Amino acid sequence: MLSRYQRLAHNRLVEGYVRHKFPSKFDNVIVAMSSGVDSSVAAALFAGFPNARGVYMQNWSKSQSLNDPSKELCYERDWKDVCKVGSHLNFPVERVNFEQDYWIDVFEPMLKQYECGYTPNPDIGCNRFVKFGKLREHLDAKLGPGNYWLVTGHYARVMKATQTGEAHLLRSFYPEKDQSYYLSQIPASILPQLLMPVGDLTKPEVRQFAHELQIPTADKPDSQGICFVGNSQHGKFNKFLEHYLPSQKGNIITIDPESAEKTVWGEHEGIWSYTVGQKVGISMPQGDPRYQGAWYVGEKLLDTNEIVIVRGRDHPVLYRNFLELKNFMPLGDQDTTRQVVNQSMLDGKVSIQYRSLQTPIRVKNLQWNAEKMTLLLEKSQRAMAPGQYCCVYINDRVLGSGIISSTCVK
Template sequence: MQRYLDVLKKRLPHGFKQLQPSKHDNIIIAMSSGVDSSVSAALFSSFPKARGVYMRNWNNKQNDMKNCDEKDWNDARKVAEYLNLPIEMVNFEKEYWIDVFEPMLQSYELGVTPNPDVLCNRYIKFGSLKRNLDEKYGRDNYWLVTGHYSRILQNMGTSQFELWRGVDMSKDQSYYLSQVKPNALNQVLLPMGHFYKKEVRALAQDLQLPTAQKPDSQGICFVNNSQQGNFKSFLREYLPIERGDVVTIDPDRGKKTVWGQHDGLWSYTLGQKIGIAMPQGDPKYRGTWFVSEKLKDTNEIVIVKGRENPKLFRDNVVLTKMKWLMEGEINPMDILQDAVKNGSLFMQYRSLQKPIPIKECKSSPDMADCHLELLLKKPQRAMAPGQYGCLYLQDRVIGSGIILSSAT
C-alpha cells in the first residue's frame, strides 16, 4: 500500500485528490485473474474488510471456453488465497446476455459496428455488480476496486468526481469507461491508473503473485480460442446469412461493378481489408481493397483500393445517445464550446489512438439524446457507425455517444 501512496504523491495533478478508504471500510476488489486486478487486490489486501469478487458473465457451453473460464476462476482463487483474501463468484450470465450480447448482435444485424466492452462496463461491471453490492453492503457503504488503467479524481475546487486517462497512455482504458453512470464514480478506486504497466509487472514479481507472469488477455471473452482469429466465424453462429454484392462505384459515371458477394453487412466493418479476387494483371485493380461504405437499402458493400484511399477518411462525425460524466455541472454544450475555443476538446473513436482535436461542434436542442455534430481538425480513417465517440477535455472524459454517421 505504501508504494501506491508514494506513487500518488508524485503523480496526482495539482488541484485534485484521490480518495482513500478508512481502515475498517468494506473494500470489494473485482478480480478477473489478470495481473492488473491481482496487483490491485494486493494493494488493498491488508484492509480487514477487503475481499475479492469474480464475475462469471458468459454461458460457457463450449469446452474450450469452459476450461478458459475455470482456469481464470482458479487463478483468481490462487491469488486470493496467497493474499489471505476471501473471494466469491457472482453470476451475471443472464444480465450479460440481455444487456451486452443481444444488443451487440442487433447492432451487427443493422450493419453497424458495436463495442461490447463499453456496454459490459456500463451494464455489468458498474451496473449489475454495483447493484449486487448495494444490496449486500448498503448503498455508499463500500469501495469497489478494479484493475482498469484509468483514474477517478476528485476536483478540490468543485468537489466533483472526474474520470481521467491513466498515466500510461499505452494502456489507458478510459475510452471503455466513458458510458459508466456518473453516480458510480465516488465509490470506485482505480489504482492501476496511477501506474505504468512495467511498474505493475515489476510489483507483481516483487510480491511473487501467482499471476505475475500471466499474459494480458486478448480478444473478446465470449469468442473461443479457435475463433479469435476470425470473429466472422463466431458471428455466423448467431446471425442470419443475407448475401449481397461487393461492388466498386465508378467515380465519374456512378456505375457499379459487382466483384463478389458478402454474407451480410455484419460480415465487414468500414476500413477493413476485404479478401476478394480482383484482376491483379490490370494496374487499375492491382493492390489491396478495403470497405468504404455499407449500403443498407441495397445490401451492398462498396470497396476502394488502398489503405489510405481518401474515400476512407472523414472529418465530420455525428454522435447520438450521448451519456455525460459531468453530473451537477453547467450545460454540457457550454463546456464543449469553451473547450473548442481553448483547443482543449478532443475525441477518440477507438481506444489507444492519438486524441483528435475538434474544430467545431453543434448539437440538437435535446442534450439528453442529442445528435452532436463534430468537425474534426484532420480527417480520420474508418469512423464506423456503431462505434463510440469519446470526448475529452485534455485528459478528462466528459462523455461519449454512438457514431451515427460520418462524412467529408
C-alpha cells in the first residue's frame, strides 16, 4: 500500500514544489489518530515503521452528559475505535488528555467571541492551540524537539518550495474535502516535520485503501460537527451554547431604508445565537407583498442588542466587497510573506476564503500594516460576518489568516 500511495503522490505534485523526504526506517513517526477513516489510513501507511505509533487526543468529555447522560461518551467510543485500528495494524497507540488546555485556549475564547456577537470558528483554534500546540509540546518533551515526524489525516499538503526550500501548507489534491482553511493558524515551525498523506488522495481512494486493508473504521461516517457537540445542526448547537451563555433578549427589527425608522417584529433570546446571512424563522404578514418570502439576518447591532432582518437571501445588504482583518498571522516569516503578497498581487494570484470549501475569491487590492489587513475583492460576497477567520492564499498556498473585524461596500 505504501508504494502505491507514493506512486499516486508522485504524480500529484504542485508546480514549483517538491515533496518532503519520506521518513527513514528508524525515524520516530507519530500519527495523530481521531478514530476516523482518514487518520486510520494515515496510520496504516506507517504501520511497518519500527518507531511509529499513534496518539489519540481526548480534548472534551462534557457535552454528551449535557445532551443525554445515558449515551456513551463520544471520546470513549472514539478511543475504542482507535484501539481496534491499532490492534488490527499491530500499531501501538496511546491516549493523552488535553481537556484543560482545550477549555482555556479554545472553548472559553469562543464563548467570549459569541458574547460579543461575533461568529468564531473553534476548529481553527483547536488546530492551533491543541492539535499542533499542546500535542507538539507533549511530543517535544517526550522525544526531543524536531526528533519526530507528525502525521495527521487532514486533507491538506505540506511541500517544499523549489526556489527557497521552505515548507509551505497547500490545499488538498481533492478540493471536495480540503481542510487547509482550518489549518491556517497552525505554527509555521511545525511544517518541516509535518506529513499529511491523505491530502494527496481522494476520499474514494482513502475508503478503497481502508477496505483493502480491512481497517475497522473503513465505513465509519465522516464527522460533520464541532468536536464538543458532535454531528450537530445549528439548532442543536445553540441549545448546547445555552448552557454556557446568558440569555439577553433583544428586538428583531427592520429598518426603513429611506426614513431609517425601526419596526419591531419579534424578540430574540441572545444576539450570539444568530449570524449574518442566517435565515430567520419569524412570522411576517405574508398577505402584504412588502413582507412576503423568507427573511435573513442582515446586521447585528451590538450597541442596542438588536438584529436587523432583510427580505430575500440575496438582499443587497448581505453583500460586501471590502473587509478588514485583525490579528493576521502569516504562516511564515512576516517580512518574506509581505514581499510574496506584494508580488503576487501584481500577478493576480491572491485569493481568500472566509469559509471552508468555498470557491476562492480573487483579491483586487490588499494593504497590510502592523495594525490590520484590508482587502478589496473583485466581486461582492455574501454574509461575511465579523469574527469569522479569513484565510489568504496565493494559488494553492496558505499564507495565513486573520479575523474579520468589519466589512463594507466600496
